[in-house]
Amino acid sequence: MSYFVTTEQANQVLSKLLETYDVYAPKRFPKQGRFSDTDIIRYAKVEKVDDIVYDEKSDFPAKEVINPIQQAIFYFTEDEFRASKGHTRPILLFARPCDINAQKVQARIFMDNGGYQDLYYARMRELINFVLMECPGGDDTCFCCSMGTNKTDNYVMAVRFGEDGLKVEVKDDKFAPYFEGAAADDFTPKFVEENQTKVTVPEIPDKDVLLALKNHPMWREFDKRCVSCGACTIACSTCTCFTTRDIVYGQNPEVGERHRIAASCQIDGFSDIAGGFGYRKTAGDRMRYKVLHKFHDYKVRFGEDMCVGCGRCTSRCPAYIPITATVGKMAAAAEEIKKEQGK
Amino acid sequence: MMNNPVMPIPCEILKITHESDLEWNFRVKTDVKPAPGQFMQLSIPMVGEAPISVCGAGDGYLEFLIRSVGKVTNVIFEKKPGDTLFLRGPYGKGWPVEELKDKHVVVITGGTGLAPVRMMLDKLYEEPDYCKSVHLISGFKNEEGIVFHDDLAKWEAGSFETIYALDRDEKEGWRTGLVTTFVKEIPWKEFDGNYAVVVVGPPPMMKFTGLELVKNGVEEEKIWMSFERKMSCAVGKCGHCRIDEVYVCLDGPVFNYTKAKYLVD
Ligand SMILES: Cc1cc2nc3c(=O)[nH]c(=O)nc-3n(C[C@H](O)[C@H](O)[C@H](O)COP(=O)(O)OP(=O)(O)OC[C@H]3O[C@@H](n4cnc5c(N)ncnc54)[C@H](O)[C@@H]3O)c2cc1C
Ligand code: SF4
Numbered sequence: 001m002s003y004f005v006t007t008e009q010a011n012q013v014l015s016k017l018l019e020t021y022d023v024y025a026p027k028r029f030p031k032q033g034r035f036s037d038t039d040i041i042r043y044a045k046v047e048k049v050d051d052i053v054y055d056e057k058s059d060f061p062a063k064e065v066i067n068p069i070q071q072a073i074f075y076f077t078e079d080e081f082r083a084s085k086g087h088t089r090p091i092l093l094f095a096r097p098c099d100i101n102a103q104k105v106q107a108r109i110f111m112d113n114g115g116y117q118d119l120y121y122a123r124m125r126e127l128i129n130f131v132l133m134e135c136p137g138g139d140d141t142c143f144c145c146s147m148g149t150n151k152t153d154n155y156v157m158a159v160r161f162g163e164d165g166l167k168v169e170v171k172d173d174k175f176a177p178y179f180e181g182a183a184a185d186d187f188t189p190k191f192v193e194e195n196q197t198k199v200t201v202p203e204i205p206d207k208d209v210l211l212a213l214k215n216h217p218m219w220r221e222f223d224k225r226c227v228s229c230g231a232c233t234i235a236c237s238t239c240t241c242f243t244t245r246d247i248v249y250g251q252n253p254e255v256g257e258r259h260r261i262a263a264s265c266q267i268d269g270f271s272d273i274a275g276g277f278g279y280r281k282t283a284g285d286r287m288r289y290k291v292l293h294k295f296h297d298y299k300v301r302f303g304e305d306m307c308v309g310c311g312r313c314t315s316r317c318p319a320y321i322p323i324t325a326t327v328g329k330m331a332a333a334a335e336e337i338k339k340e341q342g343k
Numbered sequence: 344m345m346n347n348p349v350m351p352i353p354c355e356i357l358k359i360t361h362e363s364d365l366e367w368n369f370r371v372k373t374d375v376k377p378a379p380g381q382f383m384q385l386s387i388p389m390v391g392e393a394p395i396s397v398c399g400a401g402d403g404y405l406e407f408l409i410r411s412v413g414k415v416t417n418v419i420f421e422k423k424p425g426d427t428l429f430l431r432g433p434y435g436k437g438w439p440v441e442e443l444k445d446k447h448v449v450v451i452t453g454g455t456g457l458a459p460v461r462m463m464l465d466k467l468y469e470e471p472d473y474c475k476s477v478h479l480i481s482g483f484k485n486e487e488g489i490v491f492h493d494d495l496a497k498w499e500a501g502s503f504e505t506i507y508a509l510d511r512d513e514k515e516g517w518r519t520g521l522v523t524t525f526v527k528e529i530p531w532k533e534f535d536g537n538y539a540v541v542v543v544g545p546p547p548m549m550k551f552t553g554l555e556l557v558k559n560g561v562e563e564e565k566i567w568m569s570f571e572r573k574m575s576c577a578v579g580k581c582g583h584c585r586i587d588e589v590y591v592c593l594d595g596p597v598f599n600y601t602k603a604k605y606l607v608d
């Protein structure tokens with residue numbers, strides 16, 4: 001069932017929803033952007049429809065709500081670990097198709113990989129209800145259509161924002177009562193069918209081609225260009241990597257918290273081990289590791305590519321390295337190698 | 344309440360044996376029953392966690408040979424019997440013990456690489472009929488680096504064919520040279536193809552031993568290696584141990600050489 005609600009009506013619906021749900025959506029934080037006089041758009045709790053930024057892609061992904069940059073996973077004393085308390089209220093999470101599909105990608109790692117289910121991700125996902133924000137078209141960094149992540153049916157409601165109000169499709173009947181008395185509409189969300197930017201993911205038929213691709217000179221370009229800041233992985237909709245760190249309370253060294261903190265494979269030290277051994281010591285090698293994971297390795301393990309084409313890594317990179325061009329170069333290198341190896 | 348696969352469990356330290364200055368064997372009370380070659384996460388609140396191979400098991404206890412190299416391991420070295428260590432696991436896939444049955448087994452270790460195979464070697468020692476023969480090449484950097492003195496002596500006196508070596512130094516009854524030097528002394532021809540090789544040590548040692556084995560005509564699919572990678576979670580979530588589509592904490596640490604040789608970081 002679909003409805004049209006005026007902005008005023010929508011605010012009434014939202015306040016009713018807030019009695020039961022926490023509502024998270026992209027929100028504008030003025031003058032917190034990377035350059036002077038620019039804003040930042042990131043996920044935060046919202047209480048008014050006007051707070052929701054719908055006409056621009058958020059700088060940071062929806063994953064931050066489910067899988068924060070930093071969280072306490074245990075409280076400990078000298079003789080006991082106790083799992084931290086999780087969020088308790090159910091959540092409505094406003095997200096575009098790329099961000100919703102990104103959770104399919106994260107879930108394969110957090111919920112399934114190796115048969116271990118991560119408590120912290122699982123307990124948060126149980127509370128999440130996606131509200132699909134119809135995507136008005138993205139920007140010049142988007143390539144969701146190339147990745148097949150432009151569509152989704154994983155939502156309880158879908159919305160199209162307009163000047164005078166919102167169109168809402170209620171897919172999960174438990175939300176229908178909130179719209180009692182609203183005008184009926186025939187709205188169903190449309191999905192972006194073509195992006196300005198397109199990407200061809202290379203075919204890597206076997207381990208010998210992969211090995212040659214890892215050693216291809218194309219990666220050396222990034223030794224100088226990439227500054228290894230890790231901004232791309234923090235902004236990425238699907239990156240999951242983290243490090244564990246213990247934090248002691250100042251006054252009482254006997255008790256503290258074990259934290260999970262987002263980690264980046266683009267930063268030196270990600271793979272250092274005892275005895276002075278480490279892997280991927282140059283920015284180019286780390287770039288190769290990231291790009292092959294997003295566009296090859298993950299697919300070998302889980303059957304689909306890891307990247308959802310949100311373009312955020314491109315937007316956030318201080319060295320202006322576009323992921324799409326890098327994948328293009330990798331595809332060309334793979335073709336060259338296949339020809340050499342007669343494949 | 345959902346199950347939490349990263350929950351550390353308090354366990355009592357029963358005994359600490361100094362194998363060398365920097366490598367001590369910690370016996371810890373627990374009923375967990377790991378397979379040979381698996382590892383556990385050892386944890387100290389306020390400091391952190393470290394993945395450590397299980398190097399021995401007995402009734403109600405496990406043993407860990409720990410090398411003091413940093414934050415967590417240094418604090419573990421301050422512990423005394425009766426103190427608490429936190430454990431979680433076991434994790435990973437261990438040695439293919441079934442594969443070794445009725446075969447000639449060759450084990451090549453570098454330094455503390457002996458720890459992850461000790462539990463398996465003990466089994467082969469206790470059950471001499473399990474495989475046809477056991478050849479053990481164990482190399483150490485120098486005299487101070489030798490660990491498991493008692494086990495080395497026991498295995499040598501028993502049914503194992505042993506070559507013990509120091510990299511450069513001389514020691515009575517021991518050989519001098521890198522383990523790779525002794526690969527050709529294994530009577531490969533006599534095995535008639537019925538053998539399995541286990542290699543574990545620091546990354547360069549494993550790499551060169553692999554190449555040397557292949558040079559001596561050893562078949563790749565009969566070689567097994569144990570990998571060490573940075574780990575934070577041990578349950579396939581944190582990403583630190585990943586190489587290509589492989590998670591060392593889940594799919595390893597033990598790999599067949601046909602797979603291991605492609606695991607280039
Ligand atoms: C499967 C596996 C089995 C292992 N078995 C043993 C064993 O039986 N005995 C033993 O003494 N050690 C073993 N290690 C290595 C041991 O985990 C590290 O030495 C230990 O984590 C270092 O922790 P730390 O806090 O004391 O050192 P840190 O202060 O963290 O660092 C010291 C050095 O160790 C490196 N390091 C940090 N974390 C790790 C890590 N998770 N893995 C490897 N290196 C790391 C650092 O980069 C640094 O170079 C094993 C590692 C793995 C992955
Ligand atoms: S790799 Fe870049 S484009 Fe792909 S999901 Fe991550 S941030 Fe988005």
Ligand code: SF4
Pocket residue numbers: 225226227228229230231232233266316317318319320321
């Ligand atoms: S690609 Fe760009 S954002 Fe990513 S680490 Fe390199 S410089 Fe930083």
Ligand code: FES
Pocket residue numbers: 573574575576577578579580581582583584585590591592593
């Ligand atoms: S150690 Fe975390 S994924 Fe393997």
